[in-house]
Amino acid sequence: MDDVIPFLENVLRGKNVPRERMLEVVEHYRHYDGVSPINEQNRQLLDAIKTEFASAGLEIPVYWGNRNWHPMFADTLRQMRDDGCKRSLAFFTSMFSCYSGCRQYRENIMAAQEEVGEGAPIVEKVRMGFNHPGFIEAMSESVRDSMAQFDTGSEEVTVRFTAHSIPMSMADHCDYVKQLNESCRLIAQSCELPDWKLVYQSRSGPPTQPWLEPDICDEIESLHEAGQLKKLLIVPIGFVSDHMEVVYDLDDEAATLCKKLGVPMQRAATAGTSSPFVKMIRQLVEERLGKTSERPALGSLGAWHDVCPADCCTYTPRRPGATQPSRPDASRPSAASGHASGGRPGTNRS
Numbered sequence: 142m143d144d145v146i147p148f149l150e151n152v153l154r155g156k157n158v159p160r161e162r163m164l165e166v167v168e169h170y171r172h173y174d175g176v177s178p179i180n181e182q183n184r185q186l187l188d189a190i191k192t193e194f195a196s197a198g199l200e201i202p203v204y205w206g207n208r209n210w211h212p213m214f215a216d217t218l219r220q221m222r223d224d225g226c227k228r229s230l231a232f233f234t235s236m237f238s239c240y241s242g243c244r245q246y247r248e249n250i251m252a253a254q255e256e257v258g259e260g261a262p263i264v265e266k267v268r269m270g271f272n273h274p275g276f277i278e279a280m281s282e283s284v285r286d287s288m289a290q291f292d293t294g295s296e297e298v299t300v301r302f303t304a305h306s307i308p309m310s311m312a313d314h315c316d317y318v319k320q321l322n323e324s325c326r327l328i329a330q331s332c333e334l335p336d337w338k339l340v341y342q343s344r345s346g347p348p349t350q351p352w353l354e355p356d357i358c359d360e361i362e363s364l365h366e367a368g369q370l371k372k373l374l375i376v377p378i379g380f381v382s383d384h385m386e387v388v389y390d391l392d393d394e395a396a397t398l399c400k401k402l403g404v405p406m407q408r409a410a411t412a413g414t415s416s417p418f419v420k421m422i423r424q425l426v427e428e429r430l431g432k433t434s435e436r437p438a439l440g441s442l443g444a445w446h447d448v449c450p451a452d453c454c455t456y457t458p459r460r461p462g463a464t465q466p467s468r469p470d471a472s473r474p475s476a477a478s479g480h481a482s483g484g485r486p487g488t489n490r491s
């Protein structure tokens with residue numbers, strides 16, 4: 142519990158999220174004695190990746206670094222340097238492009254490279270996996286497993302995919318919603334879902350700031366009021382492990398609401414350490430190493446870019462207390478072009 146506030150302060154530094162919201166989230170973590178399931182899940186993913194690499198004959202050491210809590214990026218990069226690593230590939234545990242899931246990771250890695258200084262390994266990232274057949278297969282399997290938990294066929298089940306809500310001012314500068322809808326469509330097609338839609342969860346900004354909507358709980362209420370909700374399957378498509386946002390916001394909050402309304406509800410598992418997902422990670426790495434020329438991608442958006450363009454996922458958060466919204470187009474720092482981020486060694490350049 143002692144680590145929770147310092148962790149949340151790291152997450153929210155420079156962000157326009159009220160202190161009251163932060164204190165509310167402290168209570169979410171308190172339900173789990175201050176221990177988010179995400180750390181153990183990341184350790185398991187790391188083991189699964191090592192096993193997958195070994196069985197494919199891919200002899201590459203694998204490391205784990207976080208943005209906001211230990212093991213922190215800078216410590217990981219230092220360890221990598223001490224182990225003789227010069228160049229590395231990053232897999233972000235985030236399948237969709239937005240500032241939080243793409244550029245912020247790159248900025249934080251650059252800051253860590255700067256902190257480590259001389260000899261810090263180069264870090265490039267593998268492409269986003271939202272439409273990779275491995276991710277779609279992992280989530281389709283999960284949807285089918287959950288669907289089988291209901292005692293009737295899927296025609297009575299309303300499916301709502303959820304992703305982390307983000308401010309509209311962030312969503313306007315990335316392909317987050319487009320990629321999410323594409324993943325949902327591909328899974329819905331594969332599972333022949335009659336009634337599905339993408340909604341959002343875990344919104345945290347002040348009510349004055351527009352964020353992506355509707356929220357899953359508002360969606361449940363309005364479907365129920367309209368008499369359109371027999372059974373509900375929630376699919377947390379926007380996350381790759383059953384961490385705090387999933388176990389608290391869905392398994393606790395949304396589940397409690399469904400119970401109150403008498404609606405049978407299931408929540409599909411995230412990709413986690415499922416074999417299609419772990420295999421996808423290995424394939425993305427092999428692809429980037431040039432071991433194959435295939436770049437598998439389902440649907441119509443194609444394989445996403447390997448190297449982020451200069452304007453990829455930009456965002457200028459409104460600082461707390463600011464009276465005017467910032468104008469991101471005019472003042473936006475561009476990490477990739479070196480402006481405002483101090484011309485640091487680029488994450489995506491060698």
Ligand SMILES: CC1=C(CCC(=O)O)c2cc3nc(cc4[nH]c(cc5[nH]c(cc1n2)c(C)c5CCC(=O)O)c(CCC(=O)O)c4C)C(CCC(=O)O)=C3C
Pocket residue numbers: 149152153156157158162163166177178179234235236239241242305306307308343344345346379380384385386458
């Ligand atoms: C898009 C997205 C993902 C998915 C992509 C990815 O995974 O990267 C994600 C994942 C996660 N978010 C997480 C935790 C938190 N996110 C917060 C706050 C925020 N998230 C945002 C976005 C996202 N978040 C945003 C726009 C904010 C507002 C502040 C800001 O503009 O940055 C806060 C502050 C409290 C609150 O306000 O809720 C917490 C504690 C955890 C760990 C959970 C655990 O501990 O198990 C995970 C995996």
Ligand SMILES: [Fe+2]
Pocket residue numbers: 305
């Ligand atoms: Fe978050």
